[in-house]
Amino acid sequence: MKILCDRTQLQEAFAIVSSVVPSKTTKPILQNVLLTANENGITLFATDLEMAVKVQLEAVKVTKEGKVLLPARECAALLRELSDPTVTLDSTDMRCRIESGGGSFVLLGENPADFPEEAKIKPGRGMKMPAGRLLQMIKETAFAAAREETRYAINGVMMDFGGSCLRMVATDGRRLSISYYNLDGGKGEFKALVPVRALATLARAIPDSSKEELTISVGDKQIEFAFGKAHLLSQQLESRFPDYEGVVPKAADTTVEINRSMLESSLRKAAILCSDDLRMVRFEVQESALRLTAESNSRGRADVSMDITKKGAGGSINFNPDYILEALRVCNLDSVRLDMSDDSMPAKFTLGESFTYIVMPISGT
Amino acid sequence: MVIRRLSPEVVNQIAAGEVIERPYSIVKELIENSLDAGGRRLRVEILKGGAELVRIGDDGEGFAPEDLLLAFASHATSKLSLLADLDHIASLGFRGEALASIGSVARCSIKSRQPGSGEGHEIRCEGGVVSEVMPCGCPPGTQIEVRELFFNTPARRRFLKSSGAEKAKIQELLYELSLARLDVDFTFLADGVEVLRLGAGQSLAERFAQCFGRDLAKGLLPVAKSFGDLHIAGLIGEPDLARRDGRQELLYVNGRQASERSAVMSIRQAYREFLMGGRFPIYALQIVLPPSEVDVNVHPRKKEVRFLDSRRVAGSLYETVRSGLQTSGAMSAPLGVQITDDMPRARSGFPALPPSLFATPLADSAPPPVLVRELSAPSFGEGARPFATSVNAKASVLPARPNPFRSTGSRFLQVHDLYVLLQVDDGLLIVDQHALHERVIYERLCREHQARKVTVQHLLLPAVVLLSPAEKAWVLDVKESLASAGMLVDDFGEGSVAVHAVPAVFKNAAPQKLLRALLPMDGESDAALRLEEQVVERFHSMSCRSAVMSGDRLNDEEMAALLTEAATLLHPHNCPHGRPTVLTFTSAELERYFRRRC
Ligand SMILES: Nc1ncnc2c1ncn2[C@@H]1O[C@H](COP(=O)(O)OP(=O)(O)OP(=O)(O)O)[C@@H](O)[C@H]1O
Ligand SMILES: [Mg+2]
Numbered sequence: 001m002k003i004l005c006d007r008t009q010l011q012e013a014f015a016i017v018s019s020v021v022p023s024k025t026t027k028p029i030l031q032n033v034l035l036t037a038n039e040n041g042i043t044l045f046a047t048d049l050e051m052a053v054k055v056q057l058e059a060v061k062v063t064k065e066g067k068v069l070l071p072a073r074e075c076a077a078l079l080r081e082l083s084d085p086t087v088t089l090d091s092t093d094m095r096c097r098i099e100s101g102g103g104s105f106v107l108l109g110e111n112p113a114d115f116p117e118e119a120k121i122k123p124g125r126g127m128k129m130p131a132g133r134l135l136q137m138i139k140e141t142a143f144a145a146a147r148e149e150t151r152y153a154i155n156g157v158m159m160d161f162g163g164s165c166l167r168m169v170a171t172d173g174r175r176l177s178i179s180y181y182n183l184d185g186g187k188g189e190f191k192a193l194v195p196v197r198a199l200a201t202l203a204r205a206i207p208d209s210s211k212e213e214l215t216i217s218v219g220d221k222q223i224e225f226a227f228g229k230a231h232l233l234s235q236q237l238e239s240r241f242p243d244y245e246g247v248v249p250k251a252a253d254t255t256v257e258i259n260r261s262m263l264e265s266s267l268r269k270a271a272i273l274c275s276d277d278l279r280m281v282r283f284e285v286q287e288s289a290l291r292l293t294a295e296s297n298s299r300g301r302a303d304v305s306m307d308i309t310k311k312g313a314g315g316s317i318n319f320n321p322d323y324i325l326e327a328l329r330v331c332n333l334d335s336v337r338l339d340m341s342d343d344s345m346p347a348k349f350t351l352g353e354s355f356t357y358i359v360m361p362i363s364g365t
Numbered sequence: 366m367v368i369r370r371l372s373p374e375v376v377n378q379i380a381a382g383e384v385i386e387r388p389y390s391i392v393k394e395l396i397e398n399s400l401d402a403g404g405r406r407l408r409v410e411i412l413k414g415g416a417e418l419v420r421i422g423d424d425g426e427g428f429a430p431e432d433l434l435l436a437f438a439s440h441a442t443s444k445l446s447l448l449a450d451l452d453h454i455a456s457l458g459f460r461g462e463a464l465a466s467i468g469s470v471a472r473c474s475i476k477s478r479q480p481g482s483g484e485g486h487e488i489r490c491e492g493g494v495v496s497e498v499m500p501c502g503c504p505p506g507t508q509i510e511v512r513e514l515f516f517n518t519p520a521r522r523r524f525l526k527s528s529g530a531e532k533a534k535i536q537e538l539l540y541e542l543s544l545a546r547l548d549v550d551f552t553f554l555a556d557g558v559e560v561l562r563l564g565a566g567q568s569l570a571e572r573f574a575q576c577f578g579r580d581l582a583k584g585l586l587p588v589a590k591s592f593g594d595l596h597i598a599g600l601i602g603e604p605d606l607a608r609r610d611g612r613q614e615l616l617y618v619n620g621r622q623a624s625e626r627s628a629v630m631s632i633r634q635a636y637r638e639f640l641m642g643g644r645f646p647i648y649a650l651q652i653v654l655p656p657s658e659v660d661v662n663v664h665p666r667k668k669e670v671r672f673l674d675s676r677r678v679a680g681s682l683y684e685t686v687r688s689g690l691q692t693s694g695a696m697s698a699p700l701g702v703q704i705t706d707d708m709p710r711a712r713s714g715f716p717a718l719p720p721s722l723f724a725t726p727l728a729d730s731a732p733p734p735v736l737v738r739e740l741s742a743p744s745f746g747e748g749a750r751p752f753a754t755s756v757n758a759k760a761s762v763l764p765a766r767p768n769p770f771r772s773t774g775s776r777f778l779q780v781h782d783l784y785v786l787l788q789v790d791d792g793l794l795i796v797d798q799h800a801l802h803e804r805v806i807y808e809r810l811c812r813e814h815q816a817r818k819v820t821v822q823h824l825l826l827p828a829v830v831l832l833s834p835a836e837k838a839w840v841l842d843v844k845e846s847l848a849s850a851g852m853l854v855d856d857f858g859e860g861s862v863a864v865h866a867v868p869a870v871f872k873n874a875a876p877q878k879l880l881r882a883l884l885p886m887d888g889e890s891d892a893a894l895r896l897e898e899q900v901v902e903r904f905h906s907m908s909c910r911s912a913v914m915s916g917d918r919l920n921d922e923e924m925a926a927l928l929t930e931a932a933t934l935l936h937p938h939n940c941p942h943g944r945p946t947v948l949t950f951t952s953a954e955l956e957r958y959f960r961r962r963c
Contacts, residue, residue: 147873172873173824242826275813277870277907278820297813320822320872344823344866360823362869 001066003037006059007087007100011079013055014072016205016230017046020053021072032069034115035089037062046072047116051198051234053205054118058229068096069109078105119233121219125188127161129181131214131227135206137168137179138199139330140355144177145170145196155196156237158244159216159223162189169244170196175323176244180354190218193241198234205230247358249346252339254285254312260336263290264328266304270294271321273302280362281324284316285340294321317343318362324349327357384466387525388415389534390666391471391511394463396542399423400549401444401456404506405565410554414528415535416514424506427479430486433498436475437468437490455656457621457667469493470521471514477507492517536560537612540576544649545617547572569600573649577613581606581647588650588689595654595677597685602647604639604690604939613647618659620651623670628652631679634898635686638807638905639936641943648686652678683894691935769794769949770931777924783915785924792951798919798927799912800940805930806908807941814900819851820869827855827863828876836884837862843892847883850893854880870900905941 017033025031025048034045041058068091075098079087084101091097091109098105141157158169166181202225206214214227225232270281275296284291291305317340328336331351340347340361349357385391392409399407404423412418428436435441442461444454467473468490478485485503489496515522525531532555543551543563553561563572574582584603590596602613614632616624636646660671672678772790779785785796832840840847840862844854851868864876871879883895913919919927931937940946956962 146875171825173826173828173876174822174873176825247825275810276911277810277814277904278817279872280820280869297816298809318820320869346825358825360825362820362822364818364820 001035001037001068002062002064002088002090003042004061004063004086004088005042005057007079007082007085009057009059010087011076013044013057014076014079016055016201017044017053018072018076019201019204020046020048020051022048029069029110029114030116031072032110032115033072033075034067034069034112036067038065045115045118047118049116050195051201051232052116052118053201053233054231055205056229066091067112069094069112069115070096070107071109075107078107119222121217121222121224121233123217123224124219125161125190126215126217127166127183128213128215129166129183130210131206131212132208132210133181134214134225135203135208135210137166137181138203140179140352141168141170141177142196142199142203143170143326143330144172144175144357146172154193154237154239154241156193156239156241157196157199158241159190159192159194161191169241171242171244174320175327175357175359176247177327177358178244178248178356179352182354191241192218192223193237193239194223194234195237198232202232205232247346248356249339249341249348249358251341252312252348253341254310254314254339256285256290256311256338256340257309257335258290258306258338260328260331260333262306263336264325266292266306267321267325267328270302270304271325273299274321275299279320279322280318281321282316282318283338283340285310285314287314315340315343317347319347319359320362323359327351331355384462384665385470385514386666388419388514388531389538391415391419391467391514392421392535393538393542393666394458394467395419395421395509395511396539397457398463398509399425399507400542400546401458402426402507405548406550406552408552408554409535409539411532411535412556414526414531414555416522416525416528416531417512419511419514420508422504422506422508424504427482427505427507428475428477428486429479430498433475433477433486433488434495436464436488437473437493437495439465441465454659454661455619459662467511468495470516470518472512472516474510475507476501476503476509478503478505480505532560539563541615541622543576544569544572544615545620545622545651569649573600577647586689588685590681590685590688592677592681592684595652595658595681597650597652597681599650600648601650601686601689604636604646604943605945606647607636607640607644607943608647609644611645613649614645615649617649617651618661618670619653619656621661621667621670623661624668625670625672625675625678627675627679628672628682631683631894632686634894635683635690637898638901638941639690639939639943644943650682650685652682654678680894768932768934768937769947770928770934770937775925777921777928779919779924781915782918785919785928787928792949792953792955794950795948796928796931797915797940797944797946798917799915800944800946801931801937802912802927803908803940803942804934804937804946805927806911807904808934808936810904810907811901814870814904819849821851821853821866822869822871823866824864824876827857827865828880829857829861829863830877830880831861832884834860839884840880840892846893847896850896852876852879852896868896868900870903874903908941 014033021031021033030048032046036043036045037060039062041056041060042062043054043056045052045054047053068089078098082100082103087098087100089096089098094109094111096107096109098107138157145157146155154171156170158167160167160169164183166183168179170177206227212227214225217224217226221236223234223236267281270292271279271294273294273296274280275298280294282293284293285308288307288310289305290308291303294302327349328351333352337350338347339350343361343363346358346360349359351357384394388411392411392415396407396409399421402423402425404425406424408422410418410420432443440461442459444456444459469492472491474487474489476485476487485501486498487501487503488498515525536553539551539553539561543549547567547569548565550565551561551563552559563575567575570582570585570587573585581602584606585600586603588601589598614629615622616628618625632648632650633646640646658673660673661667663669663671769789776788777785779798783798785798787794787796837860840854841856847854851866852864853866854862854864857863862880864880867874867876867879879899882899883892938946953962
């Protein structure tokens, strides 16, 4: 195999595919990226057996078709260091010579025939949407999924499509985030629980506010995202996702409208005085102000107030400030709405036209 | 295959195997008998590790000649006659099984003379065959000889351990038994050589040190606490005396050395933050409570007991050990689970006994002893004060280990980006910066945790946990206790419970995992205590993560701040994982080393 291509493009493509390469694995061959050259250009392919990413590059000159396995870490590092605009890859057997500028490097690879094959998904159900919109939905939800990967925690985001609406939902049991997208069309209904890791990789490949069309295809056990020259295929998680609609509170005793940036900065200040082990800020809804207080024996006490408009009874409720701050970070509204009731009932934050966030409070027993 | 009924002889031999497996068990049974008979001077002799001969002499009340005939009979005991008696056993023996078992597997003789009577009597028993009772000369009390153990079951005899190992084991047994009876004089001879002599009237600490090593004496802290009719007293070892095995974890219940899982676990829990993993504390603790609150009849060799209210016992032990470990005593336990006298006790359904059966003064109706000093079950005999007097007498003598940072001077130096050398009034300290900082953070977290109310993080959706029927029953049983510690659980039907809220300090931990971590092996320990344990566990890792690391360079202000805070520590000597934080050289040690002083 022999090709000549643009170094920056190759480097970017390489960075995307190598993000799925496992850093620790008992199958070392997975730490490689498969490069295939044919008359259409080249494709880069990597997988950790749970997900796979493929990126195509056209702006290349293929002098000799073929395949080669490149060690992901070394090759990515090398491409980053090179400065010449183009790079030549030339492989015979299992070694690949990379030439760029005055340098020449030989990477020892493994046999491409041993690399796992690209799985094909049986397309049945699916939908299309702008890639940038999906990126936004991922940001609005993925943070709320459970962090630890244990058999108890749901480390994925639910993609629930039906009735011309895609709902993405994530929860760690203490808060829950829902993002909606309405569209016309789309084939059938589907529900797929997608690993957070796959969505994070996908997010990395989508440029901000990209208008490019993205296609989602859903199989029995897998889900595929395709846009532009990139494909990502992931296993679906098999855990049962809770009935999320049931937890969205339908009514509230108190409703307040708060300036988002005020809330964010006040909350950040108050959170400084939480203790390390117990993160808790008190929200006290007064007549026309929201008062945030936090306290710790060893640090001291914070007390911040801001103007709000209020409907309903008022009252107070405690939250883990980190839960709220994480959500505010991905909120673009000027003003957010909080619907709350009892200090042991879920509270609802409306953080966008199609972005709702439910948080469970903290209380004394 | 033919099924045959076993002959009574064989049945006896099999049953004997339950009680008598080796010379060690003979010594144990015979010593217990002598103590039950009020013996105050005991002499134990063995030949060839006891396989050849075990001889025990006491100065107790002796056998009446007519009782001698029954001595080797199975189920013959003077200590228990009605079934109801089993509910409040105050003697060490109660089955009437020991002598019968020994008699069926060896050649035995008993010579006994009651103190008032002019002559003694003897009876023999070889392989279960009993002789007549004959008069003989002997000193007041009882002398029992057991020769040629397992002479009639050669297979068993072959399995006996080497005589050296058996001797060591018996010696250890004497240590253990003797600690419960400071009023008794013990002598032990092996192959004609006196191995051990423990004088009556020693203090607990003296005897402990004589048995287990003189160097231990300095590190033993006396403790004593009463919880209503439950009393705990004894010695606990400083954390740095901890051992790799649990062999000096000595627990006594009403004068009987016996173990109970949740009791042992709660003591280890109390020690936990002071001990490195894989280390076991050393202690000798006596629990005295009404005999009706303990079931001693659960283990064939009486090694274990069961408590009617094991949570109460475990909680009380935890509390006693915890407060004993407070060096200054100025502050309360960092994670005290409050045990109050009115703690609910699982007494319902316990049948009321007719008053006539409360023969022993220690039964329920008796007024509880007020002072620990007066702790003594009547069965110990007059004047027997297991652990008690010694505890109080020693309490003022043994100073708690002071916080070495209190006398800090202002001169210090960091070396290797890891240690801080520090001049103090009486010498030089070398501090491990990471370990000490860990301890500082850990205590800060504990203080804060303790100062505030329990806070719970409610869950959006209940976390459903699948449990075995026994586990589920336990969880629902301790529901209240869990709620008081911040975890709300409820029945969720068929084999499952639902967790609705968890203590807020657990931030992201999976509720299922938290609940599972509480599930006990024996179903009886204090649930709230276990939940607190999980909190402590979290604090351990939080403090480890945020402490300065080895390799971090500290400037003078940082060192000064660390050392100032160290002066306020409750337990400055160990990091939360039990590693030492500081190495001390006293001025005297330095002078000696440099030969400035002899
Ligand atoms: N050293 C002794 N002095 C006086 N009486 C004794 C002595 N040893 C045993 N006895 C009497 O012999 C009886 C039988 O003893 P044995 O050890 O077989 O049973 P036990 O002590 O009652 O119960 P266990 O089987 O639980 O030990 C005792 O109940 C006691 O009356
Ligand atoms: Mg006995």
